[in-house]
Amino acid sequence: MGADHVAMQGTSRSMSSRAVIRQVEPGSSAMCARCGAAIKFAARSQQRQVIANVYVDGTWVRVEHYHAECYERAEEPYGPPAG
Numbered sequence: 132m133g134a135d136h137v138a139m140q141g142t143s144r145s146m147s148s149r150a151v152i153r154q155v156e157p158g159s160s161a162m163c164a165r166c167g168a169a170i171k172f173a174a175r176s177q178q179r180q181v182i183a184n185v186y187v188d189g190t191w192v193r194v195e196h197y198h199a200e201c202y203e204r205a206e207e208p209y210g211p212p213a214g
């Protein structure tokens with residue numbers, strides 16, 4: 132999980148939850164936080180996932196993974212994903 136933690140360096144602003152959209156990589160074993168299914172790499176389909184760093188009271192608490200489509204259907208709970 133550590134590699135997915137997208138840290139924001141060099142800022143003293145309070146941290147808030149944010150999301151990024153990424154290509155699913157081979158060997159990914161993340162589970163979608165919305166539908167619960169595995170987010171699987173598929174060579175032909177350019178599968179994308181949304182990775183959200185979730186902050187509570189300015190403190191990072193966890194990473195959530197979503198199928199890009201599930202994140203949209205969840206109405207972007209952590210805002211529009213950055214590329």
Ligand SMILES: [Zn+2]
Pocket residue numbers: 163164165166167168197198201
């Ligand atoms: Zn999903």
